[in-house]
Amino acid sequence: MNFVPRLLQRPLSRFAVLLACIILVAAFFAPKIAPCDPNNVQLELKLQGPSSDHWLGTDHLGRDTFSRLIYGARVSVGSVAAIIVCILVMGFCVGCLAGYAGGRVDAFLMRMCDVFLTFPTFILAMFLIGILGTGLTNVIIAIVLTHWAWYARMIRGFVLSFKNRDYILAARVGGASRMKIVIQHIIPPVFAQLVILATLDIGHMILHVSGLSFLGLGVTPPTPEWGVMISDARQFLWTDPGLIVYPGCMIFITVMSFNILGDALRDALDPVIKEQNS
């Protein structure tokens, strides 16, 4: 499988991979990279322009904007990673159970999914946070609860399409248990397709997290999060537009690089999937 060269074939995808790597590095090593403490309030230095001490200036509480942007990557990437893992686990449990068990279990689980899919996602997430309270963990819970149903359905569809393949029948004839068939023979091929779908969704979820935080219904203010930073900076729109531009750029660049990466991954893996299916 010459997967990596195929992924890096086009310059645009090379660029996206590079950007995504930079963002991941920033997220992992934020304490090492950031020149200042992101929550260090210095009121005498508030709303300063760029200088050698503060590369992108300071915000209304004198905190270093550049450091806050770097720590913001940590919040966004971290929360989205947690969301994707939770959704995949939940989706795989429900999807495999529904697809492989069939019958009443399937009917019940799919009706559950239908109910969750009748809510507009962003509004349901807002509502859940209203009940659970704000904070990073609750944002993650709310977004997982609003998105899992779609994944569960997709996974069920994939499981159904794999269920009656000859190699599965062969495994069954060979006496493999249901559990073993699902884990060894169904999950691996489904997983590759799901990773692509999840990558395509990362950007969307970053937008959800920052949108909720922007409304004040997500990550709470002292935390350096990009949506919170935009919301904090809105009162300075007329005097210091830079404070709004930088975090917005970060969201835009991050979302864009993951979107391009998702497309590139799909294009790179697609022939493999087609070969497997045929």
Add this chain to the structure above:
Amino acid sequence: MLHFIFRRLLLLIPILFTVSVLVFLILRLGPNDPALSYLRLSQIPPTDEALATAREFLGLNKPLLVQYLDWAGRALRLDFGLSYVTHRPVLAEILYYLPATLELAGVSLLLTLLVSIPLGMWSALNKDCWPDHMTRAFAFFGVSMPNFWMGFLLVTVFSVWLHWLPPMGRGGISHLIMPAVSLALMSISINIRLIRASMLENLHTRSVLYARARGLRERTVIGVHVFKNSLIPVITAIGMHVGELLGGAVVVESIFSWPGVGRFAVSSIYNRDYPVMQCFLLLMVVIFVLCNLLVDICYAAIDPRIRLAGEGNR
């Protein structure tokens, strides 16, 4: 056709019932006590005595099932109780703000269709030429753009620098342009990619080859054989866009001080004003579900396969 619509309407009943149970249960089983919110918002000190009276008054002492039946029974008669903050009927308050939101979301949906369909077609018909590259770059840009940031950028450019458009409020068309554009951008971009992909797929079907072999004019081939079939996924996507637009409207309204239901809902969430939250969520689900129903009906009207497949299963 009537039969199809009737059957779809019947299917809505169990789903809406489950949704109402869920909306009710999430609030009641959540970590917060509605009586406490009620007292806080009425500015009564939460003594034990006051809490007991409030529980009695709000009916929170009854069994959960009785509470649900009470609430659902009144909701069916469109009575969602009184807001804890304003002490006025919730539905009347929400309906007061709703037209502004529907105006914004409706104009954005219209904008989405008017912009994305021609651009998507243009892109597909000029595959791998400059119109295609430009449209795809635009779509990539739009999909990655946070709508709230887009709003601020538009305000900075068109209100702060150029003084062309009013930065906030609701009024004539000039007030509508920036909110609608920032709200619709995401849907426009998604739709462009969808239409492009679906046109490209349909361009290579046998029916198109046959139409060309019959010597039909290119305009007829594209207009009748390709375009009509390409519309089907677009119609399905409209249902999804309505959900996105309703959610996005909440954010966009808060940027442009648009006097819509979203801002009212966000403040009710801050205040934990439970009756307003319940009514808002149910109303949004009903709007979303009805739009999806409408989409399904259009879908069945255009594509007889859907209609007939349903009939066959009966």
